[in-house]
Amino acid sequence: MGTRVDERAFQEQVEPLRRELTAHCYRMVGSVHEAEDLVQETYLRAWRSFPGFENRSSVRTWMYRIATNTCLTALEGRSRRPLPTGLGQPAGDPTAELQDRSDIPWLEPAPDTVLWGGPAPDPADVAVGRDSVRLAFVAALQHLTAQQRAVLLLREVLRWSAAEVAQALSLTVAGVNSTLQRARAHLRALPEETRPPAAPAWDEYDPRVRELLDAYVRAFEEYDVDGIVATLTADAVWEMPPFVEWYRGAEDVGTLIGTRCPASGPGDMRLVRTALNGNPAVAVYMRGPDGVHRAFQVQHLEGDPRGIAHVTVWFGTRVFTALGLAEVLPG
Template identity: 65%
Template sequence: MTLTTTEHDFETLVEPLRRELLAHCYRMTGSLHDAEDVLQDAYLRAWRAFDRFEGRSSVRTWMYRITTNTCLTHLEGRSRRPLPTGLGAPAADPANEPREEHAVSWLEPLPDTVVWSGSPSDPAADVVTRDSVRLAFVAALQHLTAQQRAVLVLRDVLQWSAAEVADALDLTVAGVNSTLQRARAHVAKLDPDDAGALDDERRRRLLDAYVRAFESYDIGGIVALMAEDVVWEMPPYPEWYRGRADVAALIGTWCPAKGPGALRLLPAAVNGQPAFGVYLLDPDGVHRAFQLAVLDVGTAGVQRVVVWFGVDHLTACGLPAELPPVVATA
């Protein structure tokens, strides 16, 4: 099919923005699937309005305005997407069996490959920071109203002026500033400042040790790598756990792996954070996709682990559904 001049101009100008706009939709919705649907709708709206685009703002600003308002329309009447810690219940007792809760629309992970192509010429590499898609930050955003999310993201992530945000959202500048103040205060309570970043070498050693501990099923070794007040959560289970002792009890009691070699881990990158695809040994001797684990790491060790179950989460990160048998070496 041959594109018309208008279609060609639209694709040339707008298509390079797709990855960063998808990240924007993800921050707003908390779901990659919803973000993809919303962005498709936003592109359709933009295409229909393209002949009226007069160039008084950049194409990027124009697209963000359309996309943000499409997100706001999508979010009308929808419930927020929490992690288990966001439900308001206290930490659970690991002696009790976790129970799935599918009535909740849970926050979803964002594979790095969806946002960053790895190409030096990728515009998203310069615009989407890893901090702006961290799980803790996106989870905190879900506790805001849709309008508060939009204002905070446009002001603090995209660095728009209050006047630009007011124009995009049909608000007053005073209304933007008031909304931003409330949003910042709420997010600061839910997503406090990082306790300290690790340099690349210490981070690599910590993650390598984490893999070795899990693959040898050394529960003591696993929790020794964690901060004293580590948090463990695993949607769709609403229970969450705090502290090394409770995480050790949870793994030792309810994890179906029962010994060395039962688990294998492959590295991944999700929400700009280290992650692992975890594979469980089935009775037929094949390691199959079990869960995707996303880690917060800092100077105190592994501070938080969020786990999602199911093969789809691993394949979305480019990981295989099952692993070939380990070949013994002489």
């Protein structure tokens, strides 16, 4: 008979790691829904092999090793999850028809409630730092091979030694070092609109940031296109999968919103503030002919006190559900 596993001892050791393992798998695969499934598979694999664990490494290291290899298996033969800016085409014409490519497996956002259990506290106090799950960083990772992602994350996010990574991934130390060099070079060569920023620009405690976000929400709820444009940086980027087009420049974004948004006046849109990937976000509810405001889109915002520099938009109710938000607002 096989060795019996003490379920209570197992859970006490591994359950505190669930959120950070979810973040790790999310960085690897670009989908929080898939990441949660992969964490479940990780726990199943860990349960099966727990009798032979024997504390040869820390439980955390052991679980990350299992999670990383679970993700690598899942990514075999799979295409990456891009954002529109990552497809390689130039900025689009805001007056042209939109191309819906719902067949593409787009990059998904990660609600802060999944990563931290609520609004993210000081990243110095938590296992999952905000920088490591920024949308721009996760999007940039999608340009790397699965093995390059794994090596980069283990070396630069988790701070493992090259020898530890080599052991986890069945590589040589030289192979780990060369893979890391290629990954870094690839990220440096990305176009500006897809390159992760050197450091996050938002500071939620800065009154200028709060004023900017207040103005943005107010302008949308009043359907004041000029007011929306005024909150954007001059070279702001706007993208909204599943549409392949993306737009650069506050004026072009204003033209897009003025011509494509189904709102017609003040009150048509109501916004609820939330958070994705450690950044501010807003859930937009659109008023229908019956006067009811229904889930329309969720916008992830990046920028600094000077203005909002990048907006990524997802349509449909899936992100609303992940955020724990209602599909219909009360009257």
